[in-house]
Amino acid sequence: MSNKVPEQMKAQVLEAYNKPYTLTDLPVPEISSDDDILVKVDAAGYCHTDAVLAAGQMKPNPPAFPHIGSHEFAGTVVAVPKTPSAAAKSYPVGTRVGVPRRGYHVCGTCFECRDPNNDYEGFSNFCGKGLSNGLSKHGGFEYAVVDARQVALLPASMSAVDAAPLMCAGVTIYRALKRCRLSSGQRVGIVGAGGGLGHLGLQFAEAMGLRITGVDAADGPLQLAKSLGTKATIVDARSTPAGDVVKEIGKADGVQDPANMGLDAVIILPESQASFDYGCKLLKNHGLCVVVSFPENGFNVSARDLVFRDISVVGTLLGNNSDLQEMVSFASKHNVKAVSKTFALKQLNDLVDEYNKGGGGKLVVDMAI
Structure with missing residues (x-):
């Protein structure tokens, strides 16, 4: 199921709106579904929506506190279910993936999930009951459990720092x-x-x-x-x-x-x-x-x-999983990359200060720093 996954992780959390992030020790999240995979995040982007959420303007579904942010991240699969679904089998331990925000534990029965054009039967990231990484559930500031049906396989040539901003922006x-x-x-x-x-x-x-x-x-x-x-x-x-x-x-x-x-x-x-x-x-x-x-x-x-x-x-909002994988392939083929400035996880509040200056481009937490 796993590959030496620690019991604890360092995480950056919001404890209240309009407050700085706090670096703290938390238990590594656990897999709870056959569609789940556990990802050790290698890089996590900070997006405008992260700022909107931190300011208390993310309505109508505010997060529960303490809350782990980041809804655009890239990392390595470190654990899969004991009885993985067909989707989870596609991402064995060691696979590098990019993760967007929408589509965690969808209902499987609404008209969106029942759309015959979906990438997976019974799955739509437009499902109103599905959770969003980094918004209505914990995100990527450092380990994250995600739905295997919402991720993208990363090409070997694409670094995690380059991949993370592509997962939302x-x-x-x-x-x-x-x-x-x-x-x-x-x-x-x-x-x-x-x-x-x-x-x-x-x-x-x-x-x-x-x-x-x-x-x-x-x-x-x-x-x-x-x-x-x-x-x-x-x-x-x-x-x-x-x-x-x-x-x-x-x-x-x-x-x-x-x-x-x-x-x-x-x-x-x-x-x-x-x-x-x-x-x-x-x-x-x-x-x-x-x-x-x-x-x-x-x-x-x-x-x-x-x-x-x-x-x-x-x-327009995020596309479906096919759009995500198509975009990753297109970006790799045409060398589309975000102009990024990187920070260590412990420097997340410095990253937020930089974001508020409005300099453009993308700001990314690089877990390797």
């Missing part, structure tokens, strides 16, 4: 780009292009053959977006009105009709109304706005855009 922006339903040569915009999701999105979109407009409104993220070396046009929303961007796109495309100038689709990553409005202004008529962020008070949508410009607005 990577699969989320990859799924958002797929929701745009664009063909090579079409135009996509990424608002929030220098953030954790955005800078990965620039790389994915370029590898997909899309023409990209990246938008941000802070010096650090803008510098990061420009440093990636993609062919994306990077726009500072503080100094360049959306209308000017649209006109430049029209000139480049040789388009005279203002209604047909602009982007085919735009992805909204920041949680500000200004970002949403800016992104929608970049769209040509019949364009698609894909919303990833979820501000507590929502977004105000222009009915005029919906009715007179035929703009469509859709939301």
Whole structure:
């Protein structure tokens, strides 16, 4: 069942909202289902949703305290059930896996779980009763029990530090780009292009053959977006009105009709109304706005855009397990990597301080430090 798994682990826990993490000794979690596998985490990312949860804004399912965070991590399987399910058999001890947040112990009976297109019969990571690693259950700050049906096999060439950010930021922006339903040569915009999701999105979109407009409104993220070396046009929303961007796109495309100038689709990553409005202004008529962020008070949508410009607005979350594995393979093939800064587990509060500076990219706990 196991490979010399210790009884105790070091874990970073939240003991209350708006408090620093506390490094403490806790029992290593135990397998409780034939679908479970125990993962020794090698690297764990810190995501915007971790900050939202720590601030007490994760509704309607707040965690129980003390709570172990991180919902994007990568590690090595160190224990499997005595009678493993078919899924658990696919990840024997020693297998390297990446783990996203959704899909732990789903109900198996709701309409989502019964969807015949699911990766596993009776399993959907959209199940409303399934738990989320690092959110509604303990996450990856250091050992974690996860559902074998929710993980991705990692290629040997991909390090844990590179894999961890892909498990939330990577699969989320990859799924958002797929929701745009664009063909090579079409135009996509990424608002929030220098953030954790955005800078990965620039790389994915370029590898997909899309023409990209990246938008941000802070010096650090803008510098990061420009440093990636993609062919994306990077726009500072503080100094360049959306209308000017649209006109430049029209000139480049040789388009005279203002209604047909602009982007085919735009992805909204920041949680500000200004970002949403800016992104929608970049769209040509019949364009698609894909919303990833979820501000507590929502977004105000222009009915005029919906009715007179035929703009469509859709939301997106994590994809299914097939999307996850497809994304990992795509990232490996095209060398898509997060620009990351690493910290030791004991430095997690320093990582949070760095996150709050808003410098862009990804922050990762490397358990080897």
